[in-house]
Amino acid sequence: MHAQGYSVSRRASGASPRTPASGMRFIAILCSVVLTLTIPFIAAAQKTPATAAKKAPAAAGPTPRLVVLLVIDQFRSDYLDIYRSEFGEGGLVRLMREGAVFRECYYPYAITETGPGHATLATGTTPDRHGITANEWYSSLLGKTIYALLDESSMVIGGTPGQPPVSPRNMIGTTLSDEMRLATGGKSRVFGVALKDRAAILSTGHGGNAAYWFDAGGSGFVTSLYYRSLLPEWVLAFNKSHALQFPADPAGRKAGVAHFRESGAANRLVAEFALAMMDNEKIGRGEATDFLFIGFSANDYAGHAYGPYSEEVRKITRETDAAIADLLRQLDTKIGRGKYWFALSADHGVAPTLAEARDANLARLDAKNLDLKAVRTAIEDAMNQKWGSAHWLLPVENFYFDRKVLADKNVRVEDAVRTAGDAARRVPGVWGIVSRYGTHMPDSIIQAYSRSGSPGRRPDLEIVPLPFALPDGDKGGTTHGTPFTYDSQVPLILVGGPFVPGDYFQRCSPLDFAVTLAAMLHVHSPSLATGRVLVEALSTHNASAGRAAAPGAGH
Ligand SMILES: [Zn+2]
Known part of the structure; x- marks a missing residue:
């Protein structure tokens, strides 16, 4: 197995970003990608007989040892620009330098919330299909509002007692990581961690080996009975060595946990847990390509409280950038530069607060309280x-x-x-x-x-x-959950392997992440996928490899 990576696909310094492919080239790439999708393990077929390739799917093609998906909760695409002066060289700037940056990436649905966002990235389709329509909905059967991840047959393992039982069972259809496991007979291993349960659980799909999230009571990382009946020793040890100190009284503790959750330290803790998980589970060192999901959720708590243009969001964005830089450095060491693919996106954006909108005179428009x-x-x-x-x-x-x-x-x-x-x-509003x-x-x-x-x-x-009208916005803070661009436009950056660095301005959506990755990993698209392959950002090497191999591959 050999892997293509940063060094192979990095743009020569000074070269201008890729422009969209010409019509003919676009069609040629599209055809070859379609062939790549329909003929499994095409790259191996180039070098070895098709039968041999079928027997050894894990060894086929320029596949990476690990795919990492990092999703920042409530991270608007414009943060890459308006906070750029805050960034160091090794984090978001490195991703933008070494990756294919999709500048016009929009969720195509209305209820832009965390649950739907993660399920959409994972399944490559919209909530009407994958079923995670919102973070919660009213169940006429149960006569009450239920959490999107509620699963009465499950339970939370570890942490504060009384947490609602959760699992990915309400999500319909397979995810990218499920398909990776299907294609390799379970040899691809799938792990996830986030501050929020819905981020960790939905992103690791139905076949995830484990998903961990931060206990609402602040005691450390927990999981679901859906994955395992006990926390592994290394998780217990991690929780012990990273224990946080909160006031003893319940109200003080609750406030302390809430304050921690909206801090850059919370994202750092998640990153540290991810690295400990990589060591202990030997992620990226298996027989097939592994999948690691990391969810930075602190940004959402900070954004709700202070708004997208606030000093607090500027600060947490700077801290997030530093955490990403550290994560990439560690991945370079643990997995090897060029041997992993890295994707960055967000589950949704956010509206300006009413105060921020008023500063721009948008009260003349509809930046009003919606009661x-x-x-x-x-x-x-x-x-x-x-x-x-x-x-x-x-x-x-x-x-x-x-x-x-x-x-x-x-x-x-x-x-x-x-x-x-x-x-x-x-x-009004x-x-x-x-x-x-x-x-x-x-x-x-x-x-x-x-x-x-x-x-x-x-x-x-x-x-x-109306755009900029904010439900109960006069209470301060802000929210998301509309189809408008401030809620729906998010970054999408793909780094490594076949992804050609540069800015891409073709309109695309987070649905395209799972479909593109499935095509490039030579696995089937998730079962309900409706996204497209982002052909504009694929290297001609990869595209022509598929084309050359197609005739010999037979059926
Ligand atoms: Zn939110």
Whole structure:
């Protein structure tokens, strides 16, 4: 096995970034990539008979020893530019110098939250297919709002008692890492760690060897019964040697954990755990390509509290850059420069706070508080007026009709949606509503919401804010969860192997990550994938290797 890496694909200094391929070349690459996708282990077929290649898939092609996916929670693509002066040479700047940087990468759906983002990167498709439509949804079966990762058959192993049981079971279809395991008979090993459980669990798929996350009570890293019934010795030892000191009283402890979670130190701890995991599990030293997911979630907590243009986000972005530099240095030592592929992305962006938007005079536009309680009242009032007094909406977050009340009052859900929608749209900051029972929004907006919908996992009514209108924004802080670019545009950087360094401005999406990696690793695309191969960033060497080998490969 030989691996291509940084040194092979690095652009000569002073060369300009790659421009988009010409039409003919584009088609040629596309054809060869399609052939690469459909004919397994093509690179091995170049050198050895096809039958031999089939028997030894792990040895086929210029595959890396390890694929690392680093996802920063709530990291807008513009952070690479506006905070560039904060970066050293070895972190984000190195990734941008040595990697294919996709500048126009957007989530194509509306509910831009952490769960959907990670599931989308992993499965190469949208929430309507993979089923992780939001971080939580109302279950009519259970009569309550449930967490997207809730799995009553599981339990958290380690940490503070009483944590909700979690697993990836609610995610539908395979992930990139699942396909890597399928293609190698389980020889590819898959590990993940993050501050948040949903990041670690969804990103390591159904076949993950282990996923770890930081205990909500601050006691250290924990896992799920889904993976193993005990924490390994090395995890117990790590938790002991990295124990954090918090105040003894429950309130003080809670505040202390919250403060830690929004700090750069939290990301550093995750990185240290990842490196300890690499040593103890011998990640990147197996028979086949391993997969390692690392999730930096501290940025999301800091961003919510202070906003994308705040000093606090500037600070944590600088600290994140330093953590990445250290991580890359360690990967160079442990795995070897050029022997691993590295991908960076984010699960979503974030809106400016109302104060930040006002500084730019966007209050003249719609940077206003969107009072969700006023929306609820407007809907209930309109329905009371039309059909008599009742509790029309379920007393849960988001907007669900009480179906029993609708039935008792003999009101069709379509009529309820129309009345509720007319009322909601009169509330300041509301653009309109989307519902599968009727809507008043532009088609492209409806489409973004349908990509976020899956039967039984979305509300009856989606309240669409105007851009920059912030739900309950007058309480301070900010949030995400719309289809607008401040929430949906994220970085995507692919480093190593076939990825040609440079800036790429073709519009793409995080769906393309899993599909592109699957093609380049010569494994099948995840089962529900709808992304595309990012052909514009592939080296001609790789593309022509596929083309040359195709005729001899037979079927
Ligand atoms: Zn968030």
